[in-house]
Amino acid sequence: MPKVRFLKERLEVDVPDGTTILQAAVKAGAPEGDRCGGVCACSTCHVYVVKGFDDTSEIEDEEFDILDKAFDVRMESRLGCQAKIHGDVDVVISDESFQAFLDEHPDDAEKARAQRAAVADAAALDADTPGE
Numbered sequence: 001m002p003k004v005r006f007l008k009e010r011l012e013v014d015v016p017d018g019t020t021i022l023q024a025a026v027k028a029g030a031p032e033g034d035r036c037g038g039v040c041a042c043s044t045c046h047v048y049v050v051k052g053f054d055d056t057s058e059i060e061d062e063e064f065d066i067l068d069k070a071f072d073v074r075m076e077s078r079l080g081c082q083a084k085i086h087g088d089v090d091v092v093i094s095d096e097s098f099q100a101f102l103d104e105h106p107d108d109a110e111k112a113r114a115q116r117a118a119v120a121d122a123a124a125l126d127a128d129t130p131g132e
């Protein structure tokens with residue numbers, strides 16, 4: 001089963017082949033936006049596949065069209081609702097998508113912010129610790 005890691009949250013989940021990144025985010029409890037409900041119409045599920053990009057499904061024209069509307073699009077950009085997983089991948093949820101999640105889930109916003117802050121603090125501590 002492919003493993004999906006959401007790096008900014010330090011969450012990981014095993015999912016069946018063919019699962020979308022958005023479905024994996026829901027399963028893992030990762031804060032990824034999905035304003036249109038996963039029908040390739042909003043770009044709020046914009047993520048970066050920083051490892052394992054070749055183990056995701058091909059990008060269709062419709063996805064390219066919607067990605068055009070996203071902010072800070074990069075070579076590793078995908079729409080989480082369209083990218084199917086066929087191997088282990090590392091994913092960074094874009095700031096745009098994270099903000100959309102906060103807007104869509106106000107009851108979970110504080111927890112999501114705290115989770116990201118804790119991971120960022122731990123990463124900074126790791127970087128400051130010689131020999132680790």
Ligand code: FES
Pocket residue numbers: 033034035036037038039040041042043044045066079080081082
């Ligand atoms: S959830 Fe709207 S494009 Fe993916």
